[in-house]
Amino acid sequence: MEPEGFLKPDKSKFNVPKVGIGLMGYGFMGKAHTNAYKKISYFSWSWPPPAIPELIAICGRTKEKVEEASYKYGFQGYYTDWKKIVEDPRIDIFDNCSPDNMHAEPSIAAIRNGKNVICEKPLAMSVKDAKEMALSAREAGVKSMCGHNYRFIPGVRLAKEIIDRGYMGKIYEFRGKYLQPYGFNPSEKIENIWYATGTKSGVMLGIGSHVIDMARFLIGEIITVYGMQKIFNRKRPDAQGSIQDIEADESNTVVLEFKNGAAGTIETSCINSSRKNQHAWEIYGSRGSMHWDLEDLNHLYVNIADPAVKEIAGFTKVNVTEPIHPFSDMLWPPGHNMGWESGHVNELLHFIDSVVNDKPVEPYGATFYDGYVVQVIMDAIKKSSNEGKKINIDLEI
Ligand SMILES: NC(=O)c1ccc[n+]([C@@H]2O[C@H](COP(=O)([O-])OP(=O)(O)OC[C@H]3O[C@@H](n4cnc5c(N)ncnc54)[C@H](O)[C@@H]3O)[C@@H](O)[C@H]2O)c1
Known part of the structure; x- marks a missing residue:
């Protein structure tokens, strides 16, 4: 029995689209992104948002830790193998908040499964991987975003x-x-x-x-x-x-x-x-x-x-x-005043809007292509330092 006077909202009145989220990594960035998805569902003055993020699954390696993270952050469930989360048909956006050396392979696998992917920066650890990520997103025709959150301050x-x-x-x-x-x-x-x-x-x-x-x-x-x-x-x-x-x-x-x-x-x-x-x-x-x-800020x-x-x-x-x-x-x-985390809220809202309403991520968001260009520039800086000379930025794609 509910207490007298207690009413429940008629959910059928609020026909807001949903977008399924799969998150890899529950550390610093996993927390920042989860916080953003939660805020997106209620924070805007002009509610509703383009879609309400549904926290479908989170992925890590250690069962006890990722189980705790899934409960703490409010995900429906969890995976201990990233190869499984990138296949989950309920997931529309795969969000890669894992360490730099785990950006390329899971992101490309998710793209090949038709997921839209946001991946934290740096896009990869090498130009070769960053190029493959950018080309994969282009070929699959999915939306991609590289986590340059400061554009959204x-x-x-x-x-x-x-x-x-x-x-x-x-x-x-x-x-x-x-x-x-x-x-x-x-x-x-x-x-x-x-x-x-x-x-x-x-x-x-x-x-x-x-x-x-x-x-x-x-x-x-x-x-x-x-x-x-x-x-x-x-x-x-x-x-x-x-x-x-x-x-x-x-x-x-x-x-x-x-x-x-x-x-x-x-x-x-x-x-x-x-x-x-x-x-x-x-x-x-x-x-x-x-x-x-x-x-x-x-x-x-x-x-x-x-x-x-x-x-x-x-x-x-x-x-x-x-x-x-x-x-x-x-x-x-x-x-x-706003805090550092608002950049992530605005960034992920932009990405969800791009996915749900088929809008371009660029020029305000950084795509995988932008992540690739940044990778080429970082590589050139290293080369310049090693060789002691100015280096031209040559893009291959
Ligand atoms: N945009 C920003 O402001 C910002 C700030 C800090 C870090 N970053 C980037 O975010 C990424 C994550 O950094 P962080 O500080 O959150 O790291 P972190 O160490 O706090 O978290 C990494 C997470 O990835 C998980 N993980 C590692 N290997 C995995 C695997 N094989 N399978 C599944 N999960 C795995 C770990 O369990 C952990 O939960 C890095 O690429 C980093 O450069 C971005």
């Missing part, structure tokens, strides 16, 4: 709109950086240094990929790179007290040339004591300038340079949370 999208509307004039310079502190201490144990343990991907693949994507998103295609990669600490202790050799890059300083004539620099490293997660950029054009920093600093009003020249700090701003449908009221 309102301040970043506003910056793109400002550039595209010509308010910056001709773009002269992009100066991007992504700095973290994890490896600055030579005595830090290797297990605490994400870029040197696990897949040993290095800093460029891990966080440099985000800055390269940001540069392409905001400014355009990159045609040459001149890079210097450094490993400052070639030997590090592990938890057992042994000393291990380090081969993963820990610092990158790169000069870029864009197709539209702009110049650029990218710095990305993990030896920056006191920096937490500084993903930041500055843009300088013939009519103005802008800068943005993930550690202050609600604000975009903009200057539309007008020589007639010298007295107030300088950056205006814009709180990008007003109804006129991008993604306002997914924001709290003005000034109530």
